[in-house]
Amino acid sequence: MKPDTxxxxxVALIERARRGDSKAFERLYREHVGRVYGLCLRxxxxxDTANDCVQDAFIKAWKALPRFEARSSFSTWLHRIAVNTxxxxxxxxxxxxxxxxxxxxxx
Numbered sequence: 001m002k003p004d005t006x007x008x009x010x011v012a013l014i015e016r017a018r019r020g021d022s023k024a025f026e027r028l029y030r031e032h033v034g035r036v037y038g039l040c041l042r043x044x045x046x047x048d049t050a051n052d053c054v055q056d057a058f059i060k061a062w063k064a065l066p067r068f069e070a071r072s073s074f075s076t077w078l079h080r081i082a083v084n085t086x087x088x089x090x091x092x093x094x095x096x097x098x099x100x101x102x103x104x105x106x107x
Contacts (some may be wrong), residue, residue, distance in 0.1 A: 010074045029058055032075060036082045043086040057082040060088055
């Protein structure tokens with residue numbers, strides 16, 4: 001697909017997803033998940049944490065889709081959501097990673 005064709009394809013899917021079509025959002029997910037995962041993995045350097053961030057980013061995107069104004073491309077908007085998700089996770093006072101062999105866990 002040419003870049004313009006991809007953008008047109010995304011716009012059509014976004015409009016359908018805004019109307020509640022979860023299959024359309026699933027197509028957007030499949031189109032963009034690889035790049036979002038790569039970004040999250042580069043930022044976290046941990047595959048499990050990256051997967052969690054990807055999931056969180058797409059949940060946030062689904063919830064925020066009605067507010068997407070298309071001032072930028074969907075991929076740029078999603079990239080920003082993913083970056084913010086990773087940064088929020090880093091700033092969170094809750095430690096999201098638990099060592100399985102940590103003896104303190106069993107006390």
